[in-house]
Amino acid sequence: MTLTACAINCSLAPSDSRESSTDVMIGVLRDAFAEHDVRVADSIRIADHNVKPGVTSDEGEGDDWPKIRERILAADILVFGTPIWLGQASSVAKRVLERMDAFLSETDDAGRMPSYGKVAVAAIVGNEDGAHWATSQLFQALNDTGWTIPAVAACYWVGEAMGSTDFKDLDQQPEKVTQTASMVASNAAHLAGLLKRAPYPG
Known part of the structure; x- marks a missing residue:
């Protein structure tokens, strides 16, 4: 069974501004997913796009979210990348989560949101404590909007x-990060395969 993953990078800076440690962490997970034949597409740097504030799937003229939403939902797995700022997930990450709020009113006849049967994991970096708090924010919001969170879902x-x-400036990738990425990818690929074969009944 072929599985695919979509990665989003919620860095505050656009691609042409600076290299992103979040992208480096997404790359760690990309390598781990490759061991399970899951292809992670090039990450979408949200700050490169005009994602308007709001809680619908289309906020009108100039809104880039509808195309991003389409790419996210076309994949089996979402790799949600965010840096930590002020001990929290970035404001860009929160905007993405707010736009996903629309899923609650986009259910099918069985009451399933468009994200049902899809798995989400997190890639988080920062220079201060806050990874557990950022993870709790992300996973609560993602679960509320229909995503399934596997065991050991954050690297x-x-x-x-x-x-x-910065993570991108480390001379060597920490062994614990590599081990965790391997477990995240293994669990997510396993769960996504199960859900693809047997979707939630609703």
């Missing part, structure tokens, strides 16, 4: 408090 790295080292 994260946080640097020393008050420090200045």
